[in-house]
Amino acid sequence: MKRLGLWIILSVFAGALAVELHARWREEKADHRLVLAVDWPECRDLAAREDHADEELVASLKSSGAMAIVLSPLTLDDLAAHHRVTAVTRSLSNDPLDTDRLHFATRALSEQAYRELSRRGAQDLRLDAGDRELGLVRPHGSFASLKQVELGFDVELIQQIAARGLASIVRVNADPWMGFQAMEDSLKEDLGVPGISGLIFNSDDMPGGLDSVPLWRSWLRRHDIVQALFEFHASRAALQMAHVVPANTYRSHSIPSLELKDMTPDQEFLRWRRAATERSNRILLMHVAPGDSWPGFLKKIALLRDDLTSHGWVPGFPRARLYWRDLSALQRMVYPWLAFLIAVITPLIALQRGRAMSTPYDAFLRITLITLVGSVVMTAIAQNPETRLEITPFRGIKAAFLLSWVGSIFILYSWEEIRNVLSRYVRRWDVLLAGFVIAVIAYILIRSGNAPASWKPAAEQGIRDRLESWLLVRPRFKEFALGHPILLVGLYISQLSRTRRVALDGRPWMVVGMLGQVSIVNTFCHLHSPLALALFRTFNGVALGLVIGFVMTQSLSLLISGEKA
Secondary structure (H helix, E strand, O other): OHHHHHHHHHHHHHHHHHHHHHHHHHHHHHOOEEEEEEEHHHHHHHOHHHOOOHHHHHHHHHHHOOOEEEEOOOEHHHHHHOOOEEEOOOOOOOOOOOOOEEEEOOHHHHHHHHHHHHHOOOOOOEEEEOOOOEEEEOOOOOOHHHOOOEOOOOHHHHHHHHHOOOEEEEEEOOOOOOOHHHHHHHHHOHHHOOOOOEEEEOOOOOOOOHHHHHHHHHHHHHHOOEEEEEOOOOOHHHHHHHHHOHHHEEEEEEOOHHHHOOOOHHHHHHHHHHHHHOOOOOEEEEOOOOOOOHHHHHHHHHHHHHHHHHOOOEEOOOOOOOOOOOOOHHHHHOHHHHHHHHHHHHHHHHHHHHOOOOOHHHHHHHHHHHHHHHHHHHHHHHOOHHHHHOOOOOOOHHHHHHHHHHHHHHHHOOHHHHHHHHOOOOOHHHHHHHHHHHHHHHHHHHHOOOOOHHHOOOOHHHHHHHHHHHHOOOOOHHHHHHHHHHHHHHHHHHHHHHOOOOOOOOHHHHHHHHHHHHHHHHHHHOOOOOHHHHHHHHHHHHHHHHHHHHHHHHHHHHHHHHHHO
């Protein structure tokens, strides 16, 4: 009766996991929307020599294939640089804002400047009506001290962007002039710019202070605003908001301008594709490279858009995932440790259950199948909105890698054999060998994550690129070139040893070869990557590993036959 109850509980749990996996599979298969965004200040500065109006720049970006424009807050300094505000009375200073009276290009702009400066505590301001426009007067001081104060966003430009069918993404900073109450008033007015589609929290401090987090959460949800969370060097404020509104948060990617200058077009496009395909980034922010011209930048946008659409991506701005639910207490406290335990024991169970099969190929396939099933179960348990955004990464990924690999020794060797090895006298060669093994393990652990390029051999990146172009999804070197073939060799030698054809021990080979099985689990620990990609990567690794392993086992067979002859 107890066993029946246990089976019922396990069946219900397995069914719940299957539902979660199916929902994720459908979501990833159905949603291929991707946004190409550009930085407006960079574009405007790049095209300054050609003296285009803002509306013409927006039209050019639209026709080239851009889908969103990232805007920064206005300042008096910015308006003066683009001749949208001028001094009515000039002082002897060279600063165009060292005056007590300003003239704005439009009435709406002067009213916006007055409202935002007053909200930020600027004193002695009043609107001064002219013939057609409004001016701004500061009787007891100059505007030079206010030139870097943020004035909100360019409403006129946002309207032009919307008219062309593009989305506006605004950068929000922690404005030291804006306290909680001022931020609350600003959000009630939709930041003064109704119609924006996304935002970027650009500073580590939360705009309006930590007390304003519920205000931002409510505002994002009410208006279906998407937050862009950059996968590298995201601000603390962006991470804080991703925790409270994961459904409105999308992973984003950009390549710094200084890196672009050293890339060929093919390398740059490949990096964009990887960011979208392998790491689930849905907002790609293109920066201007140091050597770009305005026509060349527009051409690059068009080529990148064509390249991405040819690989199955659909131009479109993402929407909030209403089906993503808040995390439960089990998902926060219990599931991470359960997933870690499964990640550790899955390769060990696979080795224990599979190594006694009649042929090395049957044993290898059974070990791999058990590892794959365990990896998928681990993914179903560990996945949630926070882990899929990687704001809460898989806990103990390197520890699981090391424990599984070292644990295979205790599966293959008895305690008596381990004690005998440990009781031997230590020789110099043993110390050197141990140091070499530790160095290799440390290198593999470092490479199991996002290691810097300096840790990769010079020729490796070229091989990676070729494999990706041939196989669509690049398998891991640790699997197809090392782990899987060596595991097959170890299983083959163990079979020969059991049939007394050779007096060799295949277990050391199997210990090294378990690196491939542990790597399969490691692949599924990257929960921000699409599930189909992890399966495809594993399949490619197993297929190539079988081919290389077949060549190695046949070569070994010929060598043994030749020695006997």
